[in-house]
Amino acid sequence: MNIKDFNVFITVAETRHLTKASKLLYMTPQGISKVIKNLENECDCELFLRTGNGMELSEAGRHFLKYANKAMEEYFDMRNELLRIKQKEHGVVDLLSAFGIVRLVTPECILDFKKKYPEIEFHSRECPDKQVERWFLAGEGNVAFSLAPCDEEKYDVSELSAFPVKLLVNENHPLSRKETVTIQDLRGEPLYIESREFKIHDLIVNKCREAGFEPNIMFETSGFSLCHKMVRENKGISVTVDFVSDDMGHDNMVLIPFADGDYEWKICMLTRKNETVGNGVDIFQKHVKEWMDRIREGDINR
Template sequence: MDIKQVRCFLEVCSQLSFSRASQKLHLSQSALSKIIQSMEEELGIKLFDRSTRHLYITDEGKAIIPYARKLLLKMEDFMKVASEQYQTTTGHVKFGLPPVIGSSFFPSVIAQFRKAYPGIELEIVEEGSRIVEQKLLDGQLDVGVAILPLDKEKFEVKPIIERKLKLVLPNHHRFALQEAVNLNDLKDEEFLMFSRGFSLYDRVRDACIQAGFEPIVVQESSQWDFMIKMVSVGNGICVLPETVCEHVHLYNCTAVDLIEPVIEWNLALIRRKDSYLFSAMKTWMEFVSVSLKNQQENT
């Protein structure tokens, strides 16, 4: 059995269609069918039921899916090790980056890295922190940034940034002139929140519950600038990272400290615990750590 067979099997399971899977894999449908058939013959079991108009995964096929996923990850790591040239000047790194974190800290870091290491292809995948974590576990990313705390049994974690969240209000709001606001004082306010794929959704909601109330969420979004604009026209309030809050005055809004509780926003570079740390990935992670440390020292 080879890596191509395993990848094809998992794609057919995902799509439940040979035609859709063949398109995703850039194979002809007949070629894909032959690959699956040879895999079935090799294993001595039927993986799919093709006897009806719809494609079904057999019980035997379902039983091996989790093992096939693990095997694919191991095979991909093996290929990386086998092709490793023990140099840091070439390679391909898939990097998961939540949009808010990306816009706050990474534009200059990415530009400087690409200039310093033109032979390393850095592929940026923008997703919320929770999705970045899942894609790392699924082997779709090599390294990513996520919000602490994290499951250290699943991830290698390297803290890189310590910040906090602030309350964003329209300038005419009753709390806009205060230096700090107790979170419990916001129990009757309408909140604009990051979408549920973002750790910030959980972080803000959990803090509100800790303060004694369930937040009234009137809108979810993946875009911090959209939320600020909504706040500026009186459509609720929002809680954002302090780095983003540097821009709120441009929208006739004010950023105020939150207390009781203070909501921390601490970030880390993460990779899957059992993944192979190939040289291009190691180079990128070290570059990020040094660059962000320098950023913090200069602010």
């Protein structure tokens, strides 16, 4: 038996059906059945009970599942550890970035890094803030862009920049006439906001709850473009930061600052605590910090 066999077994155990498992594994039901039969022959016991409704684990199968899950977990731990060793030894940057941060840092920063250091292997992936930190904590990537707050017991954190979170409303909305707003102005308003996988969602929802009400969330989205569209059509309100709104355009919309506390979108660069970063990551961190300094000083236009 090998790690692929364990993966087939676990998938069948979870789906309880050969056809469903075949769609997930991109294998034929006959191929999956052969793997299961070989495992049963090797273990000299029946791992599944074939029923009219599908595949049910036998008592032996339930015990086998525990060992299969453990083997898969240890295999991926080993792969991640070997990958980290490779990254330190050979100069690899494997960046995990929350959506929107590369737009802020600017793609030119990444392109300039790759041009200056062609010997450093560079990879990057983008996903929501909380997914970045889950993956990073699980050992994926060797440097990350995320949003505060970040757990400083788990990560070494470098703050790169911060922007105020503002209310976005259509120019025909009554709130557009205000110079500043408070969280109470959101009470009862149809709100379009990024999903719970984004920290800006937690910021606004928690502020509303502290003020004694639940926000009237109409839709949670994985991208800001829908929020922007609904505000443009005056079907609701949203929250965002200046540079995102500027990039998307806001001819008939107004950004209004909050006046009742800290509403901040703060970007951070993370490495794992007590983990020696390779030379590639060290060079990348210095490059990003210097680039951000040049943006602040006006040498580079965002």
